[in-house]
Amino acid sequence: MKAKPLKKLIYHIFVGGFAVLLLYPVVWLIVSSFKQSEKIFLTAESLIPKPFTIANYGQGWEGFGDYGFDTYITNTTIYVVLVLIGHLISCSLIAFGFARLKFAGRNFWFAIMIMTLMLPYEVVMIPQYIIFSQLDWLNSYKPLVVPAYFGHPFFIFLLVQFIRTIPRELDEAATIDGSSVFGIYYRIILPLIVPALATTAIFTFYWTWDNLLGPVLYLNSPGKYTVSMALRMFLSNETVSNWGAMFAMSVVSLIPVFVIFFIFQRYVVEGISTSGLKG
Template sequence: MKKKSVKWWTYHVLVGGFAILMLYPFIWLLMSSFKESSTIFVTAKSLIPDPWIWTNFVEGWKGIGGNSFGVFIKNTVILVALTLVGQVVSSTLVAYGFARLQFRGKAFWFAIMMVTLMLPGEVVMIPQYIIFAKLEWLNSLKPLVIPAYFGTPFFIFLIVQFIRTIPRELDEAAIIDGCNTFNIFYKIILPLIKPALATAAIFSFYWTWDALLGPVLYLNSPAKYTVSMALNMFLSNETVSNWGAMFAMSVVTLVPVFVIFFLFQRYIVEGMSTSGLKG
């Protein structure tokens, strides 16, 4: 019993120490959001603000370029919603085709899809920009949203692996009952892959909410900026950067991320453990 008690305390002390280490950057960010901009890095070793500057949140919410920070949050929410729906719906349909349907060249096209999964985004960045420029889609959400409706390789692979864990006997029973391919997908497969869909939706939310490179490439008007672009605009190479306001708005933009994680973390674990590790 004594040996078990020592192991228990050792385990929890180590885990607690790593947890504090991992949380320290966020705690530093939170405390810095209440400090004067000119003293944030001077007093970096001291976490507790002295004095507490609450006006950083007011100044940060005023935004930039005549647009309040609420405008940037609204733009980001719209982008996230449209992208999330497109990625999840299109990836689910493609995954169902790879996992259940039989067609010529199925293995070849699945291999091509996996190759695109390993392809760095920087490789296709310039060709995509040229295409979108010729389509006159620049300074709009189209280059960021429309590609999401053609499937996302990572989500396709994730959902394919999940569907493969569902017995084919369910499909055969549904066929006997008179279901066609779409009915099997809608009534049998879709309800059973909710954990995988939730995992894809959560990852889509995180990636789109934090995205900076795509919006920087395609959005030119401040009224269409996302929160990541707005945070970057608080920094200036010519004048004094408003670090306090930027940190304050960084805390605000982290709130939805933490809320989504704590509400749906079990879906992430279930979706990844059930589908991601099966061949």
Template sequence: MTTKRYVKRTLYHLFLAGFAFLMLYPVIWLLMSSFKPSETIFVTADSLIPETWIWDNYKQGWEGIGGYSFLVFIKNSLVIVALSTVGHVISSALIAFGFARLQFFGKGFWFAIMMLTLMLPFEVVMIPQYILFSELGWLNSIKPLVVPSYFGHAFFIFLMIQFIRTIPQELDEAATIDGCGKFRLFYRVIVPLIAPAIATASIFSFYWGWENLLGPVMYLNSPGKYPVSMALKMFLDNETVSNWGAMFAMSIVTLLPVFVVFFFFQKYIVEGISTSGLKG
């Protein structure tokens, strides 16, 4: 039995290792291709290891394009992501607290409307939003990318509602007896207890904001305001030769924050999603 169990465990881990390599192969290919000459990247696409290692791709990519260093685009992305993440977390937590703990007229109706927005494709609201922001004079600014996040996000609201429902109502009653109002109850009792859900929402908001391309393409037209998603696209030129090497190099650079965030905060993602499915 011991030998049989050992063989099963070995085969299991070999299968997982092979599957993990299969999932990571596109990233590995991207990393290796960032050290190849631009003109040979797709010619030698079947060869993973570069014949000639071109470290200059990273230098060229970091120098940027359009007269702007790539550091400018990273700073733009960090500003947009930081502001939108704060907005998503604060607004979604407040709305979730209202749905989970407060009683008001039409609560079920508004909750259903909110959940329906999860099934509403962005393409449906894309043009109305563009017209609205155009009338407000917000085009070519980060406002259309940041301000809507301060009105909540349906997925984060639902996640936090499920988490708040796991908190015993007796804690609310005890805090109320001690003189806590609704708002003080929220930030003194509820917020510390839903920290895993808040961390999960923050991580997802960071991911979605960092990789967002459609929003900046719609609203930004000054290269100095571009985030990294649009900066990478600038390395491609249909009229001249595209600098694939520099683009792949900077793609690796832009992946680093994503990997770092996931590596250090993956436990909050698992805890936040798994616990939100429980009921108190």
């Protein structure tokens, strides 16, 4: 009986220490955003800012030239929302087809779709760039947004596994009542896969919000830059980098991420755990 409290204490100490280890970089980032830039990387400097300054937030929010940091947040928000809508529509429709419809080569095409998960982005990056260049889509959001409306293999697989946990008797009952295939998808399947859709939306938000490589490849005009590109602009190889402003705007860019996580974290757990119940 005495061993259980001891094991529980050791467990909580271990987990708490591991949590502190993981959270320390975030704490350091937040604290450093209130330090003067020249004192951030001094080894003799304590973790507590001395002196405490909020000037970094004012400098960072001013942005660059004619564009304030609010412009980059607006651009990123529009970009994220468009990709989010594309993933929710396309992935749910494709997953419904793989999970419920019978067509020639279904298993073959599903296997091909799963195999694309093994392809690193660097493999398709150059061919995609050539295609989008020939379409005259460079320096626009089209190369970043349009592919989202053709599905994402990871989310399709997640939704397929979730749909397979839904009894087919519901489809049969809807068919008897005169519902079409699209009616089954819209009225039966879609409301029941909300947890998996929420997981898809949250991961899409995370991956799109901090995406740097895609915008760097396709966006050239500063007025179209995203948050991740704007943060990179605070660093300079020729002059002094404004680390304080960059850390301050990094904190600002993390606020939506934290808010989304704490509000919808239960959907992430539910969507992922339930998706593996039936193969």
